[in-house]
Each structure stands twice: as structure tokens, then as C-alpha cells.
Amino acid sequence: MVIGYQKTVKMKKAIYTILAAVALFLSSCSPEYTRLEQYPGMYEAKPVTLVVMPPINNTSNVDAKELLYTSISYPLVEAGYYVISPHLTMEMLKAESGYDAEMLFERDAAIFAQVFGADAVVFSVIDEWAKKGFGIQTKLHYIIKSTKDNSILFERTCDLYLDLSSNSNSSNNGGLFGALVDLTASAVNTAVTKPIEAARKCNRYIFSDIPRGKYHPDFMNDGETGASKKDISVTVK
Amino acid sequence: MKKLLFIMAAGCLLCSCGTTQLYNWGGTYNGTTSYEQRLYAFYDRQSPESVCALVCQYADMVAKPGGVRNVVPPGIYAEYGYLLIQPETAEAFEKHATDKQKRMFGYTNYSTSFYELGLAMLQKEIELYPESQKFIGPLVERLKR
Numbered sequence: 519m520v521i522g523y524q525k526t527v528k529m530k531k532a533i534y535t536i537l538a539a540v541a542l543f544l545s546s547c548s549p550e551y552t553r554l555e556q557y558p559g560m561y562e563a564k565p566v567t568l569v570v571m572p573p574i575n576n577t578s579n580v581d582a583k584e585l586l587y588t589s590i591s592y593p594l595v596e597a598g599y600y601v602i603s604p605h606l607t608m609e610m611l612k613a614e615s616g617y618d619a620e621m622l623f624e625r626d627a628a629i630f631a632q633v634f635g636a637d638a639v640v641f642s643v644i645d646e647w648a649k650k651g652f653g654i655q656t657k658l659h660y661i662i663k664s665t666k667d668n669s670i671l672f673e674r675t676c677d678l679y680l681d682l683s684s685n686s687n688s689s690n691n692g693g694l695f696g697a698l699v700d701l702t703a704s705a706v707n708t709a710v711t712k713p714i715e716a717a718r719k720c721n722r723y724i725f726s727d728i729p730r731g732k733y734h735p736d737f738m739n740d741g742e743t744g745a746s747k748k749d750i751s752v753t754v755k
Numbered sequence: 756m757k758k759l760l761f762i763m764a765a766g767c768l769l770c771s772c773g774t775t776q777l778y779n780w781g782g783t784y785n786g787t788t789s790y791e792q793r794l795y796a797f798y799d800r801q802s803p804e805s806v807c808a809l810v811c812q813y814a815d816m817v818a819k820p821g822g823v824r825n826v827v828p829p830g831i832y833a834e835y836g837y838l839l840i841q842p843e844t845a846e847a848f849e850k851h852a853t854d855k856q857k858r859m860f861g862y863t864n865y866s867t868s869f870y871e872l873g874l875a876m877l878q879k880e881i882e883l884y885p886e887s888q889k890f891i892g893p894l895v896e897r898l899k900r
Contacts, residue, residue: 567886588795592788595828596777600886603830605794606837606894635889718787733824734777 553729554741556748559671560729561741563664565637568594569602569630571619572611573642582647585717586658590642592718593725598734602634631665638662638671652683654716660724674724677751680716719754778828779821781812790816790831803847810838810848811856817876829884833891836876840898845869870900 554561570590575583587604594601622629623641630639639662646657656679662672727745730736736743781789793812796805813835820826838844845865848856862868877895881888 584798585795588798589787589791591830592780592791595830598777600829600884602887602890603834603837605834606830606890609837610894633890635886715785715787718791733829735823 550747551745552742553727553745556727556745557672557729559664559669560662561738563637563666563669563671564732564738565599565662565664565671566732567600567602567634567636568638568640568662569607569634569636570594570604570640571622571642572604572608573644574619574623575644575647577644577647579644579647582644582717586642586644586720589718590640590721593722594640594728594731597725597728598731598737600731600733602636607634627663627665627668629665636665638664650679653679653681655679656716656720658720658724672728673748675749676720676724678720678723679753680719681753681755682716723752723754776822777824778826779816779819780828781816803851806838806844806847807852807856810835810844810852811859813838814859817879826883827879829887830880832876832880832883833887836873836878836880837894837898839869839873839876842866874899 570587573583573586587608591601591604619641627639630636641661641663643659643661644656645659646655648655655677657675657677659675660673661670663669664671727743730738730740780791781793783789784792790812793805793809797809799805813831816831817827817835845868848869849865860868874895877891877898881891881895
């Protein structure tokens with residue numbers, strides 16, 4: 519009888535714990551804004567085709583530009599847009615001596631509609647890309663401009679710290695030696711830091727709440743879906 | 756019972772976090788798609804081996820569309836076609852591809868076969884994504900030998 523009662527109490531505790539965890543998880547997910555509030559221009563312009571310009575690199579890290587550029591297409595394509603291959607775009611710009619997006623940023627965006635058939639053009643600016651601790655500190659600015667009227671459809675400034683340590687979130691049970699091993703592992707990981715992974719994380723994070731495009735099942739049905747602030751400061755693992 | 760509750764709760768959490776891909780990108784490793792890794796290696800190393808690996812990556816992606824849309828992702832036919840048409844690609848593949856990579860194609864004359872396949876791939880991009888016509892159409896004309 520007593521054992522049965524104890525079991526019931528334990529069961530109730532377990533249920534409450536699970537419900538509390540679910541409630542906590544859901545509350546942590548609750549968005550501050552909706553996509554429609556944050557990006558009304560995207561819903562009005564409904565761009566289908568995007569062309570991505572090579573990033574404007576204001577840092578001394580020459581690799582950052584290509585790293586960011588080779589992983590920018592995936593999150594936008596997965597969000598339902600037709601993205602003109604950045605690889606082919608770059609080949610064409612190189613051939614036309616226009617590889618530096620700085621020159622193109624201020625120009626009338628209509629040129630991108632004429633040459634690429636694009637509805638909008640994606641610009642990105644790298645203001646910081648430096649190793650810091652066991653990761654990379656970045657400061658990035660993304661702008662999507664309409665090629666019809668030069669209006670800004672999407673804009674985000676992001677202070678993003680990419681935590682690339684392999685075990686920064688794991689507990690260290692190995693004493694001093696374990697700590698040393700942890701430190702070495704992290705240092706090695708950062709030394710060979712898969713920079714592509716860092717760039718991928720940046721791009722995935724920045725476009726995670728972009729309104730979905732024509733090829734996505736949620737196209738024009740995601741206005742009430744949650745969105746982040748436009749200017750964010752975050753650590754991404 | 757407890758186990759069942761735990762599984763249900765974990766399932767709920769996973770479902771709410773789950774994402775479904777629209778397309779197949781050749782699998783992922785450590786969260787990065789195989790496509791992105793090979794493309795970056797191609798830019799970074801510019802080696803004949805990285806060219807061969809990228810050619811095979813594209814061949815695999817166009818042969819196995821997947822994801823929710825079950826079609827090849829935008830831009831992939833175009834990138835593949837453009838890469839195949841470059842004379843250096845056939846040269847690198849002929850000399851440096853492994854037997855396994857060569858078996859994916861089984862060509863005897865890579866220069867001609869890659870060129871023809873390349874044009875066909877560019878046309879497929881236009882067929883599947885008509886919005887690419889404005890950019891790819893003139894590109895095809897320029898690349899015709």
C-alpha cells in the first residue's frame with residue numbers, strides 16, 4: 519500500500535517535471551516579433567529570384583569573404599528562394615571586373631534585374647572576423663534590396679560569437695590532466711577551425727527567420743511566425 | 756509508464772525543433788552539407804582532386820533529388836553544367852579521377868562528353884527554374900563551341 523502510494527507520488531513528480539520542462543522550453547521559444555512585423559517589404563515585394571553579391575570585407579581576413587560567400591546560398595535556397603548560383607555570379611563579376619561589391623552597392627539595383635533577372639539583391643558586409651578565445655568573433659551586416667525600387671526588404675546587423683570549442687559545454691571530470699586535454703583539444707580545434715563551419719553557422723543563423731519564398735510550403739503563410747530582433751548579439755555553438 | 760512519458764515528451768520537443776529540408780544536398784557532416792564542404796574545398800585548394808570530388812558531388816545530387824520538393828536545388832544544374840563545360844575539368848578528371856569516380860560516368864572521351872553533358876545540365880536548370888533563363892540563356896550561348 520505504502521509502496522503503491524510512493525510510486526504514485528514519484529509518477530506525479532515525474533509528470534510535473536516533464537510539464538515544467540516543456541513549459542520552460544516553449545516559453546524560451548516564444549518570439550518577440552512576427553516575420554510580417556519585421557520584414558513587411560518581403561511580403562509586399564514577394565521576391566522569387568535573389569542574386570548574392572560577394573561580401574564587402576572591411577577586415578584584414580582575406581578568407582572571410584569566400585568563406586561566407588560559399589555558404590550563403592544554402593539557407594536562402596532552403597527558405598524557398600531561387601538563388602542564382604553565387605559561383606556563377608562570381609565568375610561573371612570577375613569577367614566583368616566587378617568582383618568588388620563595394621562599387622555595386624550604391625548603384626541603382628535595377629541593373630541586377632537587367633543582367634541576372636533578379637527581383638532582389640543580397641549584400642553583406644563583414645566588419646569583424648577574428649579569432650577570439652575558442653571561437654570566432656564576427657560582426658556582419660546583411661541587406662536585401664529590391665531591384666524594382668531600391669527599397670530595403672531585409673536588414674540585419676549581427677554581433678555573432680561562434681563558439682567552436684569542441685567541449686566547452688561539457689563538464690570536466692578528469693582533474694588537472696583532463697583540463698589540460700580539454701584545453702589542448704579546444705586549441706587544436708580552433709587552430710584547424712573549420713572556417714566553413716563558422717561561415718555556415720553565421721549564414722544559417724542570420725537567415726533563420728527570413729520570410730519563406732515561392733518554393734517553400736509556407737510561402738505567404740508565415741507572417742505570424744516568430745522572428746528575432748533585427749540587430750542581434752548572440753553566441754552560436 | 757515513466758519511460759513512455761519521457762519518450763512522449765522528448766518526441767514533442769524534437770518535433771517542435773525539427774526542420775525538414777526542401778532539397779537533398781548530398782548529406783551532412785557535422786551540420787555542414789557535403790555540397791558546401793566540396794565547394795569550399797574546390798575554392799580553397801583549386802586542386803585537380805577537389806575538381807573531381809566536386810564533379811562527383813554534383814553528379815550524385817542530380818541523380819538523387821530529395822527533400823520535401825524532391826527536385827534538384829536551384830543553381831545546382833547550372834553550377835554542374837558550367838563546371839563540366841570548362842576544358843580544364845575534363846582534363847583534370849581524365850588524369851586525376853579515381854577508378855570509382857570514373858565509373859560514375861564511364862566515358863571514353865571526357866572532353867566531348869563533359870561538354871555535351873554540361874550544356875544539357877544548363878538547359879535543365881532553365882527547364883526546372885524558368886526564372887533562370889535571363890541569366891543562364893545568354894551564358895549557354897556564350898559557352899557554345
